[in-house]
Amino acid sequence: MMLIGAFIDKLFAEAEKRGIAEYQAVYSESESFDLQLFRQKIDRQSGSRSCGLTFAVRINGKIGRFYSECFAERDIPLIVSEAAGNAANMECEENFFFYDGHGAYETVRPYCPDTERLGRLDKVAFLAELEKKAYAADSRVSNVVSVSYHERFSRRIMRNSLGLDLQAERKTARAGLWLSATDGHSVKSGGYAVMFDKPEDFETDTIVFRAVEDAVSRLNAEDIVSGKMPVVFKNTAFADFIEAISGIFCAYEADSDKSRLKGKIGMPVASPKLTLIDDPLLDGGYATAAFDDEGVPAKYKEIIKDGVLKTFLFGLSMADKYKCASTGNGTGGLASRIFNYYVKPGDKDADRLFEEMGSGICVDRLNGLGVAVDTVSGNLSVAAEGFLVRNGKKAAALNQFTIACNIYDVLKNIREVGNDLTFYCSSSGSPSVLVDGITVAGA
Amino acid sequence: MLKKSLVETVLARALENGGDFAEIFVEKSHSAGIFMSKRQVHSSQSALNYGAGIRVFNGSFYSYADTSDLSEEGLMRAAAQAAAATGLPKAAAVVKCFPQPVENRHQIAEFPFDGKNAEKIELLRQASELAYACSDKIIRTDAAVFDKVQDVLIANSDGLWAEDRRIRERFVLSPTAESGGETFQNSYLCGGLRGSELLRGLALEEIAGRTAAEAVEMLEAVNCPAGKMQVIMNSMAGGVFFHEAGGHALEATAAAKNASVFCGKKGERIASPLVTMIDDGTIPNAWGSSNIDDEGLPTRKNVLIEKGILKGFLADRFNARIMGVEPTGSSRRESYRYAPTSRMNNTLILNGNDKPEDIVKNTEYGVYAVQVRGGSVNPASGDFNFSVSRAYLVEKGKITKPVKGAKLIGNCVDILKKIDMVGNDMSVSGAGYCGSKSGRVPVCHGTPTLRVSSMTVGGQK
Incomplete structure (x- = not known):
């Protein structure tokens, strides 16, 4: 196998030889390591080393790509032919572009685990302690389903014929504890995961407490009484919600009539309490990056400010179509991506949201969200877990129920936004949010 | 794809630290997709995936190492990495593999590439x-x-050498x-x-x-009603329902760790006597079929539930040894980057005696789900959900109007017992992907029209 720089040079030379003027290579490599413990013994260990290269050519304004994990010199003609063939298949009216690297790239500080402390950590002992303490923490813990550790290092190189030459590296580490608990009648499960970027992420007592609490707090659950009611979405649940609907802010989705926000820039589309941000430059953010997938400098933006839609998310192709600048959210195709994407926190404690609501429910987990959203109609019906709120206070846990609403109405019906913004092992974050008029169904 | 002598050397290296079983899965895949929107191609993509995964067992432990470097050096490094994880002292090992014929039950008429x-x-x-x-x-x-x-090659230290396309x-x-x-x-x-x-x-x-x-x-379509009601499902909806509410909790992935609500219930009634559930990886040319599974064993027809009684779980080689059962030829993975585990292929519910029209006629009030978008389940708690995208309202034995989509939820433990009518019109449908521990694998389903006597429907009104 030849060195990647030399391989890319040969691909570029092959493209030139065929009279192709514009081309690009994006190479990524990663190494990962995983440990899983069961009944005080490591029962699975895995390691991975992989690399792949996406070679793209631009012919008559269209870009064709080919991804390869094979770096044999004999495959170079195939890679160039496939990319050119894919460009030739393209028929859409949009034009596509490579980026030449102009403009200022911010110096960013992405999330990184505390590598020094992590280096000293005995991972096997750490996982064994988590499992042991989880069983000891509460007699209702019936089974520790999974205790795992994962770390990954990845590197990406982007080079093209316009002079773009960028590189980025990323390190992640994560541990998680997942368990079941029983009250004798039913089994509920819960868990907690950490990314080793905060001091408490190294404390087994804290992880065990949160994981056990997540499971046992769901026991002795009641069936919900169906109806329309206000709902407090816990921060992590609302973060999942906004991530699931993020497509409605994509310029291509609006252009294709798949987002009902089309034509609404500058108009109120949400409660004045809602400000929704995409910030690739966020200090320590899980998706922090200096540039997008097209090599365009990434920038901070408010998608919704005080309820008013300020921008869609553009890559180079859609920016060309709408005669505007890329917002630095490009993917290389028509779609756009998000980075650190979050709801700006308000000033009320989450408990105050319960008081504000009086009676209703708190949703702390949404199940099956990925297939539940129809962005065209906005209809959403999703499985949920959580608990009752009575007289402004947390009351009984609830058996799994459903909530149904329209996503565009949810944005408008936000009554209050809490101050407990969190990014729980995710680059999508939110504080807890109180929303009116959600249809809830259960037994 | 690789020379036999090299594979044998790699497997021997993988056993050098004393593992009791070693396996290699080598893959070379060529894929391509063309996407058209509004009469124009807006995306055309293709890819070559190339790599190997090496697995070593030692009792109830296994290690896995994957690499996209198929050179001798790359494979030996992965083998050494998998071997080292056993933590045992060095011991010389010799592996000999014997190519075995793989019967091709899925005839392909036309190769999909080459200028098409x-x-x-x-x-x-x-x-x-x-x-x-x-x-x-x-x-x-x-x-x-x-x-x-x-193209896959699977070889192991027991001498297996199986190739399939x-x-x-x-x-x-x-x-x-x-x-x-x-x-x-x-x-x-x-x-x-x-x-x-x-x-x-x-x-x-x-x-x-x-x-x-x-x-x-x-x-x-009008808003779907909310609350508990009778739910009729056609073949497509019924397939996803059984995949989520039954299938996942019957995979050894969950069962071997006591993380399934059906653990310890073999021989017990877990579903209505009307239900016989089979997972069959052998159906000719079906989306979820293959000649051999990703551990090199021939796929087969596995009876999971017979007339409501739990008969067995889907088991891969590793979890089978933990559970003390035989592997069931249903170990799958998305690619070489994933260690394989027990997964469904084509999940079937056998025909009952009811005519589909009689199921509707006998339904006082409920929802008839005809198209779904997918779902998920937590095998440990048994809570499952799936999204219906198209449905009809059934009132007094008649289909009256279309209703908007809704989430349907329940718990595996009691919902399978609530199947009170099973049609005689089983058909195989679906070409979906199931995402789980070993990645995204193609699955399909076959059920007759069936009815659940009471299920929570997450409608809008």
């Missing part, structure tokens, strides 16, 4: 035009074709209808262990016409 792009694009265009022609309310169509040729093609047509501010995107999906004959053999006129007409019909 123009023809594929033309068929996507035809399908789109036919959908547009169905109604002026069709404002957009999306159509796509996806092909994959996956899997060719899959998948077609999607999604017309969007709009009227008076209401929109609905419908979709038709089919796929198989087939080559280009799949797309070419489709009755596009009938498929496009029906899919577009269903989209237009849904513009009149």
Whole structure:
């Protein structure tokens, strides 16, 4: 196998030889390591080393790509032919572009685990302690389903014929504890995961407490009484919600009539309490990056400010179509991506949201969200877990129920936004949010 | 794909630290997808995936190392990494593999690559035009074709050497209808262990016409009721229901760790006596089939539930040794980057005696689910959910009107016992992907029309 720089040079030379003027290579490599413990013994260990290269050519304004994990010199003609063939298949009216690297790239500080402390950590002992303490923490813990550790290092190189030459590296580490608990009648499960970027992420007592609490707090659950009611979405649940609907802010989705926000820039589309941000430059953010997938400098933006839609998310192709600048959210195709994407926190404690609501429910987990959203109609019906709120206070846990609403109405019906913004092992974050008029169904 | 002597050396290296079993999975895949929107190709992509995964067992422990470097150096490094994880002292090992014939039960008529792009694009265009022609309310169509040729080699220290080629093609047509501010995107999906004959053999006129007409019909849909009610499911909805509410909790992945609500219930009644559930990886040319599983064992027909009684779990080689059972030929993985584990292939519910029309006639009030988008389950708690995208209201024994989609939820432990009518019209459908521990694998389903006596429907009113 030849060195990647030399391989890319040969691909570029092959493209030139065929009279192709514009081309690009994006190479990524990663190494990962995983440990899983069961009944005080490591029962699975895995390691991975992989690399792949996406070679793209631009012919008559269209870009064709080919991804390869094979770096044999004999495959170079195939890679160039496939990319050119894919460009030739393209028929859409949009034009596509490579980026030449102009403009200022911010110096960013992405999330990184505390590598020094992590280096000293005995991972096997750490996982064994988590499992042991989880069983000891509460007699209702019936089974520790999974205790795992994962770390990954990845590197990406982007080079093209316009002079773009960028590189980025990323390190992640994560541990998680997942368990079941029983009250004798039913089994509920819960868990907690950490990314080793905060001091408490190294404390087994804290992880065990949160994981056990997540499971046992769901026991002795009641069936919900169906109806329309206000709902407090816990921060992590609302973060999942906004991530699931993020497509409605994509310029291509609006252009294709798949987002009902089309034509609404500058108009109120949400409660004045809602400000929704995409910030690739966020200090320590899980998706922090200096540039997008097209090599365009990434920038901070408010998608919704005080309820008013300020921008869609553009890559180079859609920016060309709408005669505007890329917002630095490009993917290389028509779609756009998000980075650190979050709801700006308000000033009320989450408990105050319960008081504000009086009676209703708190949703702390949404199940099956990925297939539940129809962005065209906005209809959403999703499985949920959580608990009752009575007289402004947390009351009984609830058996799994459903909530149904329209996503565009949810944005408008936000009554209050809490101050407990969190990014729980995710680059999508939110504080807890109180929303009116959600249809809830259960037994 | 690789020389036998090299594979044997790599497997021997993997056992050098004293593991009791070593296996290598080598893959070379070529895939391509063409996506058309509004009559124009807007994305055309292809890829070559190439790599190997090496697994070493030592009692109830296993290690896995994967690499995209198939050179001798790359493979030996992965083997050493997998071996080192056992933590045992060095011991010399010799491995000899014996190529075994793999019966090809899935004949492919036409290789899907080799200059077929123009023809594929033309068929996507035809399908789109036919959908547009169905109604002026069709404002957009999306159509796509996806092909994959996956060559695999699986060898292990027990001497197994099995090679297989899997060719899959998948077609999607999604017309969007709009009227008076209401929109609905419908979709038709089919796929198989087939080559280009799949797309070419489709009755596009009938498929496009029906899919577009269903989209237009849904513009009149009213809000779905919310609460507990009778739920009828056709073959497609029933398939996803059993996949989530039954299948996942019967995979050894969950069962071997006591993380399934069905653990310890073999021989017990877990479903209505009307239910016989089979997972069958052998159905010729079905989307979820293959000749051998990803551990090199022939796929087979596994009876999971017989007349309501739990007969067994789907077990891969590793979890089978933990559970003290035989592997069931249903160990699968998305690619070499994943260690394999027990997964469903084509999940079937055998026919009952009810006529589908009698099921409707005998339903006082409920929802008839005919199209779903997918779902999920937590095998440990048994809570499952799935999203219905198209449904009808049934009132006093008659289908009355279309209703908007809704989430359906329940718990595996009691819902399977609530199946009170099973039709005699089983058909195999679906060409979906199931995402779980060993990645995304192709699955399909076959059920007759069936009814659940009471289930929570997450409607809007």
